[in-house]
Amino acid sequence: MRLEDKVSIITGAGSGMGRVAAIRFAAEGSRVIVADNQAEAADETVRQIRAAGGESYAARVDVSVEADARAMVDLAIEKYGQLDVLYNNAGIMPEADHSVVDTPVEAWDRVMAVNVRGVYLACKYAIPRMIERGSGSIINVSSFVAILGCSVPQDAYTASKGAVLALTRSLAVQFAPKGIRTNAILPGPVETPLLMEWLLKDEAAKSLRLARNPTGRFGKPEEVVAMAVYLASDESKWTNGASMVIDGGISVNYF
Numbered sequence: 001m002r003l004e005d006k007v008s009i010i011t012g013a014g015s016g017m018g019r020v021a022a023i024r025f026a027a028e029g030s031r032v033i034v035a036d037n038q039a040e041a042a043d044e045t046v047r048q049i050r051a052a053g054g055e056s057y058a059a060r061v062d063v064s065v066e067a068d069a070r071a072m073v074d075l076a077i078e079k080y081g082q083l084d085v086l087y088n089n090a091g092i093m094p095e096a097d098h099s100v101v102d103t104p105v106e107a108w109d110r111v112m113a114v115n116v117r118g119v120y121l122a123c124k125y126a127i128p129r130m131i132e133r134g135s136g137s138i139i140n141v142s143s144f145v146a147i148l149g150c151s152v153p154q155d156a157y158t159a160s161k162g163a164v165l166a167l168t169r170s171l172a173v174q175f176a177p178k179g180i181r182t183n184a185i186l187p188g189p190v191e192t193p194l195l196m197e198w199l200l201k202d203e204a205a206k207s208l209r210l211a212r213n214p215t216g217r218f219g220k221p222e223e224v225v226a227m228a229v230y231l232a233s234d235e236s237k238w239t240n241g242a243s244m245v246i247d248g249g250i251s252v253n254y255f
């Protein structure tokens with residue numbers, strides 16, 4: 001098993017890629033703290049992990065709240081005595097987030113609070129624990145929109161994922177000397193509730209996205225999670241500050 005003896009925190013693990021990751025990490029031998037602001041969803045992920053013989057605890061966490069972030073890291077230490085992997089996966093993409101000219105300030109601020117402050121707060125409390133152990137892997141979920149413009153805008157989301165990418169590089173340089181590597185995953189459009197609930201309402205947006213995709217389909221959560229397993233495992237010991245784009249080739253497509 002590729003993650004044997006590891007302890008991982010996965011935020012947003014009550015749905016989509018986070019849930020798939022939590023189940024896969026546990027199957028690879030990691031003990032997993034399933035952190036989500038939807039308590040029932042987190043409990044369901046834990047139930048599935050335990051039913052398959054894995055070890056896991058749920059934490060009801062709003063990643064934008066400092067006390068919750070601290071409690072999430074404390075739970076990993078209390079239950080398992082160590083923290084090896086912080087997988088900052090929680091993210092939101094509200095409908096009200098559109099172009100800068102028509103996005104309400106409240107929507108902008110909420111996206112930044114969850115997608116950027118959430119990563120900052122989790123790192124704030126996880127990194128000192130990793131420094132104590134002299135090792136750790138931080139996996140930050142950015143997005144392909146951090147490196148590409150999009151004519152169907154979600155400007156707060158795009159800016160937030162750019163911030164996650166920039167922060168990843170800063171942490172990679174700061175903490176590699178302490179044995180902690182930090183990498184970003186930039187998924188293209190993946191079939192999860194976050195994307196599908198939004199796209200299904202808009203057939204034109206769906207066709208537009210598929211037309212730009214050389215593989216002609218959206219990604220599957222497990223195709224992104226496979227990269228996270230690599231980044232969490234010791235196989236990636238010398239992978240640091242990397243931007244892992246997994247988008248079916250959208251970002252290299254001219255025509």
Ligand SMILES: NC(=O)c1ccc[n+]([C@@H]2O[C@H](COP(=O)([O-])OP(=O)(O)OC[C@H]3O[C@@H](n4cnc5c(N)ncnc54)[C@H](O)[C@@H]3O)[C@@H](O)[C@H]2O)c1
Nearest residue numbers: 012014015016017037062063090091143189190192194195
């Ligand atoms: N689906 C895509 O196409 C796609 C593409 C690129 C990047 N991403 C990113 O991948 C990550 C996972 O996306 P997904 O598609 O699996 O989403 P999802 O909506 O299926 O799951 C997100 C989870 O995060 C949780 N969450 C939301 N706000 C939270 C908060 N404040 N605190 C704690 N948990 C919170 C939700 O309850 C949910 O369980 C996100 O960061 C997203 O931005 C997704």
